[in-house]
Amino acid sequence: MSQHAVGVAAPAAFLQIQDVVKDFGGHLAVNHVSLDIAKGEIFALLGSSGCGKSTLLRMLAGFETPTSGRITLDGVDLASMPPYQRPMNMMFQSYALFPHLTVWDNIAFGLRREGQASAQVNARVEAMLKLVQLGKYAKRKPHQLSGGQQQRVALARSLAKQPQMLLLDEPLGALDKKLREETQIELVNIIEQVGVTCVMVTHDQEEAMTMASRIAVMSEGSFLQVGAPADIYETPATRFVADFIGNVNLMDGTLAIDRPDHVIIDCADCKHYVGHGITGTEGMAVSVALRPEKITLTREAPADTAFNATQGTVKEMSYFGSFTVYHLALASGALLKVSQANTERHVDDALTWGDRAWAHWSPSAHVVLTA
Amino acid sequence: MLQRLRSLATGRTAVIGVPYLWLLVFFLLPFLIVARISVSEMENVAFKDLVSFKDGLLQLSLKFSGYQFIAEDSLYFDTYLRSVQYAAATTLLCLGIGYPFAYFMARAKLTAQPALLMLVMLPFWTSFLLRVYAWKGLLSEGGWVADVIVGLGLDQLLFATGLIEAPGRLMNTPFSLVLGMTYTYLPFMILPLYANLAKMDLRLLEAASDLGATAWVAFWKITVPLSKAGIIAGSMLVFIPCVGEFVIPELLGGPRTLMIGRVMWDEFFSNNDWPMASSVAVVMVLLIIVPLAIFNKYQAEAQEARR
Numbered sequence: 001m002s003q004h005a006v007g008v009a010a011p012a013a014f015l016q017i018q019d020v021v022k023d024f025g026g027h028l029a030v031n032h033v034s035l036d037i038a039k040g041e042i043f044a045l046l047g048s049s050g051c052g053k054s055t056l057l058r059m060l061a062g063f064e065t066p067t068s069g070r071i072t073l074d075g076v077d078l079a080s081m082p083p084y085q086r087p088m089n090m091m092f093q094s095y096a097l098f099p100h101l102t103v104w105d106n107i108a109f110g111l112r113r114e115g116q117a118s119a120q121v122n123a124r125v126e127a128m129l130k131l132v133q134l135g136k137y138a139k140r141k142p143h144q145l146s147g148g149q150q151q152r153v154a155l156a157r158s159l160a161k162q163p164q165m166l167l168l169d170e171p172l173g174a175l176d177k178k179l180r181e182e183t184q185i186e187l188v189n190i191i192e193q194v195g196v197t198c199v200m201v202t203h204d205q206e207e208a209m210t211m212a213s214r215i216a217v218m219s220e221g222s223f224l225q226v227g228a229p230a231d232i233y234e235t236p237a238t239r240f241v242a243d244f245i246g247n248v249n250l251m252d253g254t255l256a257i258d259r260p261d262h263v264i265i266d267c268a269d270c271k272h273y274v275g276h277g278i279t280g281t282e283g284m285a286v287s288v289a290l291r292p293e294k295i296t297l298t299r300e301a302p303a304d305t306a307f308n309a310t311q312g313t314v315k316e317m318s319y320f321g322s323f324t325v326y327h328l329a330l331a332s333g334a335l336l337k338v339s340q341a342n343t344e345r346h347v348d349d350a351l352t353w354g355d356r357a358w359a360h361w362s363p364s365a366h367v368v369l370t371a
Numbered sequence: 372m373l374q375r376l377r378s379l380a381t382g383r384t385a386v387i388g389v390p391y392l393w394l395l396v397f398f399l400l401p402f403l404i405v406a407r408i409s410v411s412e413m414e415n416v417a418f419k420d421l422v423s424f425k426d427g428l429l430q431l432s433l434k435f436s437g438y439q440f441i442a443e444d445s446l447y448f449d450t451y452l453r454s455v456q457y458a459a460a461t462t463l464l465c466l467g468i469g470y471p472f473a474y475f476m477a478r479a480k481l482t483a484q485p486a487l488l489m490l491v492m493l494p495f496w497t498s499f500l501l502r503v504y505a506w507k508g509l510l511s512e513g514g515w516v517a518d519v520i521v522g523l524g525l526d527q528l529l530f531a532t533g534l535i536e537a538p539g540r541l542m543n544t545p546f547s548l549v550l551g552m553t554y555t556y557l558p559f560m561i562l563p564l565y566a567n568l569a570k571m572d573l574r575l576l577e578a579a580s581d582l583g584a585t586a587w588v589a590f591w592k593i594t595v596p597l598s599k600a601g602i603i604a605g606s607m608l609v610f611i612p613c614v615g616e617f618v619i620p621e622l623l624g625g626p627r628t629l630m631i632g633r634v635m636w637d638e639f640f641s642n643n644d645w646p647m648a649s650s651v652a653v654v655m656v657l658l659i660i661v662p663l664a665i666f667n668k669y670q671a672e673a674q675e676a677r678r
Contacts, residue, residue, distance in 0.1 A: 063577055083580040096578040100596045109592075110582030161583065 014039040014197055015060075015165060020069030022055050022221075029055040030066075031221035037214075042191060042198040044212035046205060048244075052221040053201045054169065060199060061090045061167055073165060084113070088165035094174045095154035097142040103129075103153050104138040110161045128156040131190060148179050155187065159194055166191065168200035172207055184210050205245050209233070217241050238371045242289040247325075249290040249336055250369075258282045264307070265368065268332040273307035275363030280370055287369040292339035294365040297326060297351065302360040309360035312336060314351055326351065328359055402656060409437050409649035418645075437650030447634065447651065451658065454631040457545070458613035461552040465560035465609045466602065468553070473564035473601075474594075477571070488565070491558050499555065503622050506551050510541045510623075517541050536627070543625030551623040552613055560605035567601025568594070600670070607666050611659050631655055 013036035022030040030052045037043050045053040058064040060071065062083035071078045078086060089110065098106050107128050111121045129135045132152035142150055151174070158166060171187060172180045188211050191198050202208050208215050209229040216226045217240075225237040236242035239250060253267035258280060265272040265288055272288050280286065296302075302309050312328035315335065321342070328336040338359055351357055410433040411418035423430045441447040476487045494502060509516040520526055521539055529535045534546040541547055571594065579589035595602075617632030624630070631651065638648030 061577075061581055063580075083577070084583045084585055086581075090578075090581045092574055092578055092581075096572065096574040098575060098578070098593060100599075109579070109584075113583035113588065157582070 013037065014041075014074060015199070016070070016072045017056075017060075018070040018072070020056070020059065020066045020071060022052070022059060022064060023067040028221050030059070033069075033221070033223055035216065035223070035226065037197065037199065039197050040195060041214060042188065042200065042212050044208035044215045045199065045201045045218055046203070046208040046215050046245075047218035048203055051218040053203075053218050056218075057090075057167055057169055057199065057201045060165075061088065062086050087163055088167055089158040089161055089163040090167040090169060091154045091158040091171055093169040095142075095150050097150060097153055097157070099142055101141070102138065103134060103140050103142070103145070106142065106153055107157045107160050110157065114161070124160060128160050131159070131193070132156045147175050148183060151175065151183065155190065159190075159196065163196060166196045166198045168198065170202055171200060172204075173202075180207070187211065209245075217244060219244075235367060236289060236369070239287055239289070239369050242367065242369060247292050247337055247339070249292065249295075251288045251290065251334070253286060253288060255280050255282055255284050255286050262363070263368065269312075269330040269334060269336075270310040271307050272366060273363050274366060274368055278368050278370070280368075284370070289367045289369055290361065290365060292325060292337040293323070293341075295336070295338045295359050295361045297328070297338045297340055297357050297359055299349075299351070299355070299357055301358050305358075305360075308363065308365075309358055310336070311356060311358050314353055314355045314357060317351075317353060326357075328357065402653075405649045405652050405656075408645055409653050410434055411646050413646065434646065437647045438654070440647065441650055441654060447654075450629055450631050450634050451654070453629065454614050454616075454655075455658070457549060457552065457628070457630065458610050458616075460549050461556060461613045462560075462606050462610045464549065464553045465557050466606060469557055469560035469564055469605065470602075472557075473561045473568055476561070476565050477568035484569070491561050491565075494558065500618065503551055503555060503619055506547070506554065506623055507542065510547050510550070512539070536625075543623070543628075545624075545628055548620055548624040548628045551619045552616060555619060556609040556613060559608040563604040563608065564598065564601040567598045567604075571597055603666055603669060607663065611663065614659055615655055 015035075015037040017033060017035040017037075020030055020033050021028065033052075033056065045056060047053045055064060059066050060078075062078065062081060066079075073087065098109065101109065104125055107125045108121050111124055116124075125138075126135075129138055132155055134149060134152055134156065137145060137149060137153075142153065145153065151171070155171075172183055175183060184207060200208075200212065212229065214226065214228055215232055217224045217232060219240060225232055225241045227235075232241060233245055236245060236248075242248045243250065251267045251269070251272075253265045253272070255263060255278075256266045256271070257264040258277070260277045262276065263274045263278055263280075265274065265286060267288065274288075278286075301311075310330055312330045314326055315329040316325075316327035318325045323339050323341050326338045326340065328338055330336055336359055407421065408418060411421065412432065412434045413419070419432065421431060421433065423432070472491075476484060476491075479487055506516075508514050511517060520529075520541060526535065526538045526541065529541075529544075529546050530538045534549075535541055535544040575593050575597070576586075576589050579593050580586070584592060615632050615635075616630060617636060620628055620630045620633060635648055635651050635655070638644050638651055642648075
């Protein structure tokens with residue numbers, strides 16, 4: 001794991017991806033990717049479409065062959081194994097349920113391929129239907145089910161063979177927002193109950209954050225950062241990751257003073273006092289990433305306006321119910337996004353369009369990015 | 372809103388009504404005319420009225436002698452049976468050749484598919500009669516197809532299975548007849564199968580593979596069941612016209628391959644017995660309607676299932 005700058009300590013590897021490359025006629029869909037995944041992990045490959053995450057997942061399932069590199073599961077090289085022999089099952093994007101088979105037969109499909117006795121198959125299908133709470137729907141065809149029910153059939157089908165590894169391709173992509181939030185938790189509960197190691201692919205950062213124990217942020221075929229959701233959010237390694245995950249204010253500046261216990265960075269609209277040292281030299285160009293919710297907005301100037309404070313005019317306000325996002329126009333013309341929790345029902349003298357206000361933050365609020 | 376719905380409903384009825392009107396005018400009415408002739412009595416060159424009123428007596432006279440004759444003379448039953456057998460054999464052959472053909476067309480590169488489709492339809496640009504006639508030359512002694520078959524010794528095999536009467540003589544046999552019908556009707560099998568297979572979701576095969584099915588198992592458990600509608604449509608398009616086929620048996624068939632189309636022709640034009648010919652026709656239509664009805668029922672169910 002040493003090649004990944006930031007990340008939690010890697011436990012013993014169950015699935016090992018070693019320097020895997022996929023070359024589609026000159027286009028490197030997956031570009032020298034290495035990754036260890038431990039038993040029992042729920043791992044998310046996160047990235048926008050075309051970043052190579054689905055190609056990587058399809059290589060795990062065996063639908064694509066790596067151009068170079070090795071994939072091993074529990075020490076066994078998967079290269080020579082066709083998909084139908086791999087001890088892993090996939091839940092496909094929009095499910096790929098067999099339309100001519102009933103729910104029962106869909107779930108039993110994989111078990112029957114193993115040549116199991118029918119009593120055994122029945123018991124297993126029964127157990128799966130119970131797990132996903134679809135016992136009543138066993139005789140239905142997929143098209144007679146709602147989207148959420150189809151999703152659960154797909155999950156039951158992919159878990160029926162007790163795979164060593166479960167692959168999820170955009171598992172909740174076909175559901176609407178409300179249902180998606182409910183299903184995220186339900187899905188994680190079932191996966192944890194079964195205890196299967198899981199690799200999921202998603203473009204939805206919220207889905208990745210809530211479901212996965214670790215996330216790899218992918219772009220253009222490479223991993224930009226691998227780590228726990230909180231690490232990636234609070235300590236993004238690059239501008240791309242900071243910008244991709246959640247909302248962020250990125251300010252360009254120069255490293256003015258570099259001390260072991262603090263640094264000072266000059267930006268157009270303010271000076272940042274960062275309460276920890278960084279590796280760099282004075283005078284180098286850096287970026288400061290500041291999450292909107294870590295900024296406080298007040299009419300009055302804070303006690304110390306020399307550092308970590310700036311004044312601006314409220315240009316935009318977006319009310320989200322539990323919080324409000326303000327866009328503060330700064331002296332340089334840059335916009336600063338500030339999100340404030342709405343802890344009171346009514347605030348006298350609340351900030352509104354055109355008001356002058358001070359934005360200020362603590363010395364530990366920002367992340368200094370050198371890449 | 373309600374008015375819009377109602378006008379929508381009227382529009383829908385009108386659109387659905389067109390094919391029904393077509394069937395009524397060009398199928399049901401002619402069929403009823405034929406059915407009426409089949410139970411009529413001849414009076415010189417005209418048909419007697421079925422219902423007559425004379426001397427206070429209302430008479431309905433239906434003459435069933437045609438049907439009676441069909442039931443009594445084994446010639447008709449044997450010919451019907453033979454027609455159905457040849458049609459069934461042709462359908463099976465078309466399916467056996469057409470399914471892999473359509474399968475590879477549907478799985479070919481997307482850019483190659485229009486060209487392949489064109490090749491399947493190309494024969495339609497030449498007269499059907501000419502193409503069937505050409506087989507006469509190809510299968511007669513001296514024709515190169517006949518030479519190849521005889522050269523490979525396949526005629527011995529055909530002779531042993533009773534498809535030809537004597538080794539070396541391929542024309543005017545059940546073999547040449549079924550060959551001609553298979554050749555002619557093959558596109559009618561391929562096209563619906565291709566249309567069906569081309570729209571299949573290939574991820575289903577990946578899902579099957581992921582769940583442990585080899586390509587062979589996935590083909591039989593997923594591809595074939597999902598193409599059932601195409602198989603049925605293709606089989607109907609081949610089977611139904613084959614039963615009543617007249618031209619191909621005339622050109623390629625022989626004394627052993629008398630089919631119902633020919634019998635009908637003889638009744639109409641040689642014996643000039645229109646009621647008898649009509650009876651034969653009515654029985655044939657009923658014979659064809661049964662599988663068609665099964666097909667329609669299946670289609671309706673499949674449609675229902677897709678909803």
